[in-house]
Amino acid sequence: MNHPLEITNLVKKFGGLTATDNLSFVVEKGKSVGLIGPNGAGKTTIFAQVMGEHRQTSGSIKVYGKEITKLSTSARVRHGVSRTYQIPRPFGNMNILENIRVGLMPDNIWQMITGNPDLDREEELALSVGFTPGDLMKTPSELSMGDLRKLEMARTMATDPSIMLLDEVFAGLTVSEIVQIADLIQKMRKDGMTFLIVSHDLKALEPMVDSAIAINYGAMIAHGTLDEVLANEDVRASYLGGTG
Amino acid sequence: MDLRWHHFALWAAFIGGMLALPQFVSSGTLRTIIFANYLAIFAISWDILSGRTGYISFGHPFLIGIGAYTTAILTKRFDIAVEYAIPSAVLMTMVGGLILFLPALRIKGSYFALVTLAFMELIYQLVQVIRPDLTGGTRGMSGIPTLTLGARDGFYLSFSLMAAIALSMWLLMRTRLGTALSAIGMNEESVRGSGLSTTRLKLFAFLTGAFVAGLGGAFYVHYLGSIAPRALFDINFLFTILVAALIGGLSTVIGPMLGAFFLTFLLEYLRPYLPGAERYFIYGGIALLLYMYEPKGILHLFSRGLDRWRERVSS
Ligand SMILES: Nc1ncnc2c1ncn2[C@@H]1O[C@H](COP(=O)(O)OP(=O)(O)OP(=O)(O)O)[C@@H](O)[C@H]1O
Ligand SMILES: [Mg+2]
Numbered sequence: 001m002n003h004p005l006e007i008t009n010l011v012k013k014f015g016g017l018t019a020t021d022n023l024s025f026v027v028e029k030g031k032s033v034g035l036i037g038p039n040g041a042g043k044t045t046i047f048a049q050v051m052g053e054h055r056q057t058s059g060s061i062k063v064y065g066k067e068i069t070k071l072s073t074s075a076r077v078r079h080g081v082s083r084t085y086q087i088p089r090p091f092g093n094m095n096i097l098e099n100i101r102v103g104l105m106p107d108n109i110w111q112m113i114t115g116n117p118d119l120d121r122e123e124e125l126a127l128s129v130g131f132t133p134g135d136l137m138k139t140p141s142e143l144s145m146g147d148l149r150k151l152e153m154a155r156t157m158a159t160d161p162s163i164m165l166l167d168e169v170f171a172g173l174t175v176s177e178i179v180q181i182a183d184l185i186q187k188m189r190k191d192g193m194t195f196l197i198v199s200h201d202l203k204a205l206e207p208m209v210d211s212a213i214a215i216n217y218g219a220m221i222a223h224g225t226l227d228e229v230l231a232n233e234d235v236r237a238s239y240l241g242g243t244g
Numbered sequence: 245m246d247l248r249w250h251h252f253a254l255w256a257a258f259i260g261g262m263l264a265l266p267q268f269v270s271s272g273t274l275r276t277i278i279f280a281n282y283l284a285i286f287a288i289s290w291d292i293l294s295g296r297t298g299y300i301s302f303g304h305p306f307l308i309g310i311g312a313y314t315t316a317i318l319t320k321r322f323d324i325a326v327e328y329a330i331p332s333a334v335l336m337t338m339v340g341g342l343i344l345f346l347p348a349l350r351i352k353g354s355y356f357a358l359v360t361l362a363f364m365e366l367i368y369q370l371v372q373v374i375r376p377d378l379t380g381g382t383r384g385m386s387g388i389p390t391l392t393l394g395a396r397d398g399f400y401l402s403f404s405l406m407a408a409i410a411l412s413m414w415l416l417m418r419t420r421l422g423t424a425l426s427a428i429g430m431n432e433e434s435v436r437g438s439g440l441s442t443t444r445l446k447l448f449a450f451l452t453g454a455f456v457a458g459l460g461g462a463f464y465v466h467y468l469g470s471i472a473p474r475a476l477f478d479i480n481f482l483f484t485i486l487v488a489a490l491i492g493g494l495s496t497v498i499g500p501m502l503g504a505f506f507l508t509f510l511l512e513y514l515r516p517y518l519p520g521a522e523r524y525f526i527y528g529g530i531a532l533l534l535y536m537y538e539p540k541g542i543l544h545l546f547s548r549g550l551d552r553w554r555e556r557v558s559s
Contacts, residue, residue: 077439
């Protein structure tokens, strides 16, 4: 069985610091997995390795059975993994539609030149994450944190991923923005999307996930349903004292 | 590509107006415009390579120099016809673009800028040391065949070349390719994260920029009929190009063109008051003013004014 994401014995060292410590887990197709842990536990570093932004020290990362360790970031995206960033990274001088356009483009210079942008699809994506038609020409400097996260979602969705990694999607959002993003994720789950979601907001995360993994100091300390994970002694200790 | 009739009307009006110019202005002014045309070509090519991708190159004279020297040597020393010499020069410049691209694989920001500055210094030393019998050494070359006689023809040729380059680059950069290249300058990681190979895109930008720089360099040398390495591989020449692109507006094609004309005429009018290198202090002043008040350049200033005028007309 080829899973959308299969991580085996993953290790990442930054000098003397072990940011990922012999980690193994799978994300099954159509499932949504929560990835939790205190600040600095190594959540974002896992995403960075899956995307190829950091190369792992050792271990394997497979996407649908294919070892992707040697692939560039862009090749991994074309292979179906895509992520959002904890700190949104929009294209500052472009409006919302143009930002999404970059995600929709084929990775082929000739086609970029000869083909026209798919304006309908750009708008459809923008509206699907909750933008209004009046927002479409706005540039990132005019957007709230919630809007920037929506834009990250839309650009990530534009790459047509089969698994999405969401880093702190709820951070810095108002209550109504959280509801909007949550609705969007729920709708995509119904449509069969696979998710790995990092969030400090456990209450918002709870309805979004089928199961959860807790890490601390880069190593897995618990896995199971989110309730089981949160009931785990080590997890409680790590969140309270940060001493794992 | 979202082209409207008024785009073409504007281009037609601009090109038509410029072609009629020799009827109205002195040949002295025409010579100033000829320089503005070549500066516009260099600024457009710099903007494609650097302005969009954010890989700020201080090595543009390196590229222009390869184009200029190649065609100069081929025509003067080997009596090769310009029909062959200029395309060879453009090709060689693109090889130069490839060399300039290599550091961009590893470094960016100020380190990249410094490395490219070293390229300019390097070629300056090389043309003086290696085979001065071909390059003319420190003194450069003169008596290179010219393509035109007189200011009028020189104007027509330089303007046609500049307009053809500007129009085709304007069309090219209005496609999704232009969007992707500008996106690299804004956030390269996000472009990769959007599934696009930034290496290939940057390579394309460098080769296209080099193509245009080579074309400009080659035609420029056949206009001047001479090469002076001290003036070509000169920080002031480099800054003239950069400032033209900056004041015009980065990541646009019209901006560098406007900037080149503005800067050329500004320097020309300042010549009686600031005859020497002092006028280059002006660059610093302009750059500072723009940075503080309109970082997007004079093109943006124009279009904002136009928007305000439209609003007033429609209300
Ligand atoms: N590029 C890097 N170089 C050195 N150390 C790094 C680097 N990136 C992350 N680290 C370290 O690795 C550890 C894990 O960081 P990471 O950002 O993955 O944590 P996180 O779980 O995402 O934290 P947060 O909840 O604050 O986002 C931290 O100790 C961090 O300081
Ligand atoms: Mg993080």
